[in-house]
Amino acid sequence: AVGFLGMTEWLAPDRFRNVVRAWERLGLPEVGITYHRLHITIDSQHAAGWFHNVVIPSADTAYMRRGIARGALWRANSSARHLDERLDLARLSAGRTPVAAG
Numbered sequence: 001a002v003g004f005l006g007m008t009e010w011l012a013p014d015r016f017r018n019v020v021r022a023w024e025r026l027g028l029p030e031v032g033i034t035y036h037r038l039h040i041t042i043d044s045q046h047a048a049g050w051f052h053n054v055v056i057p058s059a060d061t062a063y064m065r066r067g068i069a070r071g072a073l074w075r076a077n078s079s080a081r082h083l084d085e086r087l088d089l090a091r092l093s094a095g096r097t098p099v100a101a102g
């Protein structure tokens, strides 16, 4: 969980940045984007706090470091599978051939 949750917080700011960029590109109302804009900074702080207060203190043995790395990879892989699936659906709806996720 240490690696999994750390990776979750680490990925969030870039995702919020992408949402904000798309929101602005589409000209959607400002009222709906405040949460996402705030969380670019908030989740950057969460990620830094998690790293300094949880990851570093927990990574005192090779066993823990392997577990943290395993959790981070689980999160990154689940995210990749989800995004590959979303990309395939977007490609299908655009009349393009989906790229099969491995």
Ligand SMILES: [Fe+2]
Pocket: 009, 012, 042, 043, 046
């Ligand atoms: Fe957060």
